[in-house]
Amino acid sequence: MxxxxxxRAKEYDNIYLKPERQEDLREIEAWLPLKYADRSIIEIAAGTGYxxxxxxxxxxxxxxxxxxxxxxxxxRSRLARDADRVQWVIADAYDIPQPATPYDAAFAGFWFSHVPMARQREFLTGLRSVLKFGATVVLLDNLYVEGSSTPISDFDSEGNTYQVRSLSDGSQHRVLKNFPTETHMHELVKDIGLNPVFKRWQYFWAFEFTLA
Ligand SMILES: C[S@@+](CC[C@H](N)C(=O)[O-])C[C@H]1O[C@@H](n2cnc3c(N)ncnc32)[C@H](O)[C@@H]1O
Structure with a gap:
């Protein structure tokens, strides 16, 4: 992964150019920041900073x-002068460095779909350990939409699904990409999340909860 x-770093942002997804993206771009006003936040798997x-x-x-x-x-080049307001940390999302003061919010865009079923709780437990009680968590990800999503190529015995993706250099990569249901997400956080809300757009979902 x-x-x-x-x-893929240099060509990653092409994903944000798909014409049919533009309306959803504009809505989410307006919706998401409202969750984080004046918060101390950790963004997991921030990637190219979209x-x-x-x-x-x-x-x-x-x-x-x-x-x-x-x-x-x-x-950094996308954020230009704002890049200096961000602390950039190269680390594993399954082993998040402990901050001096716990964060009061977390966001992960298009990361959770890459977490294997068997590691979802491990990831959430690790995330919880760096957050304050009452912290806001939002996970944003893709819905599977026939004709727009890369087709699922295969699945494994744990229930993970995979896609075969091509890069511009011609290389092909088998990538784990899950499309969890609303029920699955609620079940996953039932003992750690308060007020969970699963929100859908046409191409995307977001799952928001407060840390119990
Ligand atoms: C689909 S991209 C999402 C990037 C960005 N959040 C966005 O929404 O545009 C997934 C990101 O997860 C990162 N990643 C992969 N494995 C990781 C790991 N074990 N820990 C932290 N980040 C990881 C990749 O480098 C990549 O930037």
Whole structure:
């Protein structure tokens, strides 16, 4: 995964150019920052900073974490002067560095779909350990939409689904990409999340909860 995204860093943002997704994206770009006004936030798997650019103007401070440092080069140039307001951390989302003061919010865009079923609780437990009680968590991700999404190529015995993706250098990569249901997400956080809300657009979903 990390190596795939390191190789894809320069062409990653093409995903945000799909014409049919523009209306949803404009809505989410307006909706998401409202969750983080004046918060101290950690953004997991921030990548090329597409969502970081909308969060930075409203937050108190933002730590952007990603395992592939290559993606931060794109993010820094996208954010220009705002890049200096972000603390860029190269780290593993399953081993989030402990902050001096816990964060009061977290965001992960298009990350959770890459977490294997068997590691979803591990990821959420690790995330919880760096957040304050009452912290806001939003996970944003893709709905599977026939004709727009990359087709699912296969699945494994744990229930993970995979896609075969091509990069512009001709290389092909089998990438784990899950499309969890609303019920699955509610079940997953039932003992750690208060007021969980699953929101849908045409191409995307967001799952929001407050840390219990
Ligand atoms: C689909 S991209 C999402 C990027 C960004 N959040 C966005 O929405 O545009 C997934 C990101 O996860 C990062 N990643 C992969 N494995 C990781 C890991 N174990 N820990 C942290 N980040 C990881 C990749 O480098 C990539 O930037």
């Amino acid at each position: 990390k190596d795939y995204y390191a190789a 969502w970081t650019q909308f969060l930075v103007p409203v937050v108190k401070n933002l730590v952007a974490l990603d395992a592939a440092g290559e993606t931060f080069q794109v993010a």
